[in-house]
Amino acid sequence: MHFNGITYSINDxxxxxxxxxxxxxxxxxxxxxxxxxxxQGNFIIDSGNPGLVLNQTxxxxxxxxxxxxxxxxxxxxxxxxxxxxQINISEFVFGKLSENQLKADLxxxxxxxxxxxxxxxxxxxxxxxxxxxxxxxxxxxxxxxTIINKKFSKNYKNKLIADTNxxxxxxxxxxxxxxIVQAFIANKKLKFIIDCAAETNILHSKLPNIIFDKxxxxxxxxxxxxxxxxxxxxxxxxxxxxxxxxxxxxxxFIVTNLEKTCFSYLGCVDGVLGFDFLSxxxxxFNFTNNQMYIWQ
Amino acid sequence: MAVKPLFILKxxxxxxxxxxxxxxxxxxxxxxxxxxxxxxxxxxxxxxASKNLTQKQxxxxxxxxKLGELMLHLLIKDNFTDSLNKQGWIIESNNKEWLTITKNxxxxxxxxxxxxxxxxxxxLKNTSPFLFNNKYLINRFKKNKNPIETDSTITITYKPFKxxxxxxxxxxxxxxxxxxxxxxxxxxxxFSITIPLLQGKHFYKFIVDGEWTVDPLNExxxxxxxxxxxxxxxxxxxxxxxxxxxxxxxxxxxxxxxKWQDGSIKxxxxxxxxxxxLYLVDGSYTYKYVVDDNWITDxxxxxxxxxxxxxxxxxxxxxxxxxxxxxxGFTQAKKVTxxxxxxxxxxxxxxxxxxxxxxxxxxxxxxxxHTYGFKVDNSFVNQEGENLKNIEEDxxxxxxxxxxxxxxxxxxxxxKVYVAGNFNGWRKNATIMKLVNGVWMANVYLPQGKNLYKFIVDGxxxxxxxxxxxxxxxxxxxxxxxWKE
Numbered sequence: 001m002h003f004n005g006i007t008y009s010i011n012d013x014x015x016x017x018x019x020x021x022x023x024x025x026x027x028x029x030x031x032x033x034x035x036x037x038x039x040q041g042n043f044i045i046d047s048g049n050p051g052l053v054l055n056q057t058x059x060x061x062x063x064x065x066x067x068x069x070x071x072x073x074x075x076x077x078x079x080x081x082x083x084x085x086q087i088n089i090s091e092f093v094f095g096k097l098s099e100n101q102l103k104a105d106l107x108x109x110x111x112x113x114x115x116x117x118x119x120x121x122x123x124x125x126x127x128x129x130x131x132x133x134x135x136x137x138x139x140x141x142x143x144x145x146t147i148i149n150k151k152f153s154k155n156y157k158n159k160l161i162a163d164t165n166x167x168x169x170x171x172x173x174x175x176x177x178x179x180i181v182q183a184f185i186a187n188k189k190l191k192f193i194i195d196c197a198a199e200t201n202i203l204h205s206k207l208p209n210i211i212f213d214k215x216x217x218x219x220x221x222x223x224x225x226x227x228x229x230x231x232x233x234x235x236x237x238x239x240x241x242x243x244x245x246x247x248x249x250x251x252x253f254i255v256t257n258l259e260k261t262c263f264s265y266l267g268c269v270d271g272v273l274g275f276d277f278l279s280x281x282x283x284x285f286n287f288t289n290n291q292m293y294i295w296q
Numbered sequence: 297m298a299v300k301p302l303f304i305l306k307x308x309x310x311x312x313x314x315x316x317x318x319x320x321x322x323x324x325x326x327x328x329x330x331x332x333x334x335x336x337x338x339x340x341x342x343x344x345a346s347k348n349l350t351q352k353q354x355x356x357x358x359x360x361x362k363l364g365e366l367m368l369h370l371l372i373k374d375n376f377t378d379s380l381n382k383q384g385w386i387i388e389s390n391n392k393e394w395l396t397i398t399k400n401x402x403x404x405x406x407x408x409x410x411x412x413x414x415x416x417x418x419x420l421k422n423t424s425p426f427l428f429n430n431k432y433l434i435n436r437f438k439k440n441k442n443p444i445e446t447d448s449t450i451t452i453t454y455k456p457f458k459x460x461x462x463x464x465x466x467x468x469x470x471x472x473x474x475x476x477x478x479x480x481x482x483x484x485x486x487f488s489i490t491i492p493l494l495q496g497k498h499f500y501k502f503i504v505d506g507e508w509t510v511d512p513l514n515e516x517x518x519x520x521x522x523x524x525x526x527x528x529x530x531x532x533x534x535x536x537x538x539x540x541x542x543x544x545x546x547x548x549x550x551x552x553x554x555k556w557q558d559g560s561i562k563x564x565x566x567x568x569x570x571x572x573x574l575y576l577v578d579g580s581y582t583y584k585y586v587v588d589d590n591w592i593t594d595x596x597x598x599x600x601x602x603x604x605x606x607x608x609x610x611x612x613x614x615x616x617x618x619x620x621x622x623x624x625g626f627t628q629a630k631k632v633t634x635x636x637x638x639x640x641x642x643x644x645x646x647x648x649x650x651x652x653x654x655x656x657x658x659x660x661x662x663x664x665x666h667t668y669g670f671k672v673d674n675s676f677v678n679q680e681g682e683n684l685k686n687i688e689e690d691x692x693x694x695x696x697x698x699x700x701x702x703x704x705x706x707x708x709x710x711x712k713v714y715v716a717g718n719f720n721g722w723r724k725n726a727t728i729m730k731l732v733n734g735v736w737m738a739n740v741y742l743p744q745g746k747n748l749y750k751f752i753v754d755g756x757x758x759x760x761x762x763x764x765x766x767x768x769x770x771x772x773x774x775x776x777x778x779w780k781e
Contacts, residue, residue: 024519057767057777110767110777117745119779141519205401206339217334219361231402234341255336257401 048195050177135284198274467500532573551583578616579662636668717749
């Protein structure tokens with residue numbers, strides 16, 4: 001089966017096929033085994049990232065594609081032109097998903113290795129889940145994949161989500177390759193990026209005061225991004241956040257200024273829901289119909 | 297006519313109620329105002345502090361909110377505001393009773409450009425305390441149901457939720473299912489088994505009538521490369537026992553192995569005292585017991601080192617083979633201490649004993665590349681007795697259990713070559729290389745995992761020209777990488 005350049009190792013006649021990929025955790029990161037050309041090892045599942053990112057350390061000898069060759073491609077937000085080096089990979093294999101002749105971004109990921117003490121070959125973005133349903137089962141440390149045949153996607157419904165008392169279903173959108181959901185704090189509707197590689201939840205500092213009345217500040221902290229840049233931020237807990245009728249109490253958040261995190265359309269993002277949110281319950285995403293499942 | 301007086305009465309009552317309400321509001325407002333608040337308003341961080349805060353309260357909020365660099369005591373008590381502006385804070389109001397300061401959030405570029413892709417690794421917490429480079433391991437079972445240990449054996453028990461016919465113990469020590477061990481059915485449907493086990497870290501699961509399960513009483517679970525969750529089992533090599541104190545409510549063990557974190561190692565009560573079984577990696581450790589918040593040395597252990605407070609001591613445990621340190625001469629000196637990277641260059645801790653020809657002590661040094669010297673009264677000397685200006689830079693080097701050899705060919709004309717990295721604390725003179733057949737070589741001990749290093753050729757720091765693996769560093773000139781399995 002073949003969608004959008006990604007090959008799925010299943011019979012074309014089948015409507016769906018399911019398989020599980022075990023994951024381990026490095027701190028709060030979800031780590032799976034995958035292979036890029038001959039280099040096999042740990043990759044981080046990164047729903048906040050569009051495609052494949054490879055660690056510069058292990059792919060330094062690859063010839064990079066110039067901006068002109070790659071058409072100055074930018075998946076960035078706010079019209080920012082990418083200045084990231086890209087390389088061509090012959091084959092990428094992740095469970096029963098594989099893709100041939102693909103481009104990957106090359107970034108230094110040493111800071112994650114140093115913080116988590118494990119070798120990280122790269123990051124797997126949401127492009128690879130385009131025709132899948134993915135359920136994050138934290139109890140069994142498993143990603144449950146179902147590849148859904150495009151013809152069947154309208155009729156597909158996972159039996160696991162049949163009981164709406166157990167599972168809440170809510171829509172998500174994908175904007176600029178980011179997975180966006182709505183949630184409420186102090187009855188205010190907010191837009192969040194879902195990012196399972198963000199080790200914590202993040203809230204934009206310039207939201208209305210009424211939202212921060214619900215924040216119990218625990219202290220100052222520093223965020224570390226790629227390139228070891230440190231950004232001062234506040235750490236705290238939000239009393240109540242509601243998502244799909246599910247109320248979550250005392251959810252940890254980092255508050256930082258996200259005003260540069262705006263989309264080319266539909267405005268800016270209000271925050272990020274990361275591992276602190278995801279790991280609270282079983283959670284799933286159907287990328288064929290943009291539905292998110294939250295177990296109660 | 298009867299209505300009017302009633303109305304007047306009502307009006308008075310209303311006025312009284314309104315007055316009371318206003319007073320109540322004012323009063324509530326006064327008492328509801330906390331003496332210190334830290335929050336966010338209009339997109340800025342805002343701190344409001346009462347000038348009546350005591351020194352203790354100021355220290356407490358400084359620690360709690362990680363505001364040490366603001367030097368709140370100088371700010372609140374002495375109006376010393378110099379450091380504020382440098383850190384980007386602005387005084388909003390400052391009167392006799394209250395100080396209010398605000399600060400804008402820096403604009404974060406997270407999620408903005410591809411070069412700042414979403415890797416947010418806030419230094420917040422370590423979710424798995426046993427994941428990396430820890431000096432100790434301990435069993436953590438619910439209801440204090442830790443496995444019973446002898447010197448060489450450990451007894452594991454399992455109580456199934458429903459009646460079970462067969463329970464097998466499978467673990468890293470049985471090659472999992474291949475040599476899984478049948479547990480004995482004790483009374484009341486409880487299964488147990490006593491097995492000999494090597495000291496250290498192991499993993500296990502139960503197979504209950506064919507179904508695999510983790511130990512429900514064991515709080516420590518780790519997932520393996522295949523994503524399977526396994527229970528973690530520690531066979532200890534060190535028993536800490538505090539006799540008596542059976543009336544105490546709680547006792548904790550604190551020491552250099554857990555960075556003196558009070559509350560992380562809870563001791564278990566017995567009829568005769570309190571105990572904790574730990575697995576400690578080879579090295580020397582200082583420790584104390586915290587008995588209902590009182591810190592005491594181990595009354596059963598005569599080995600003690602002085603600590604940073606005058607006339608106070610910490611108890612000492614040494615695990616592994618000791619190294620004999622001997623400093624020749626200086627027999628006129630009053631006091632000699634051993635000072636090294638292995639004890640964070642604490643110059644008051646390890647006292648040497650005088651004999652006829654010099655000073656000596658036995659000390660267990662952990663694996664690795666170390667630098668050390670001696671403090672003789674008030675001056676520092678190396679192993680040869682020569683004076684040292686900077687013991688960390690120029691001290692004597694010591695290597696325990698080498699497991700790797702660095703080599704650098706092609707610099708035959710260099711005069712001095714060193715290798716520095718995380719394994720020797722990046723101390724530039726800690727590991728000198730020797731020229732052997734045109735190749736500079738040095739043996740080192742590398743810890744498991746990622747190791748960063750550079751060579752220093754006649755004072756110039758270079759990455760390893762023969763190693764393709766390197767990453768950038770804060771100086772933009774790269775560090776070479778070796779992964780040690």
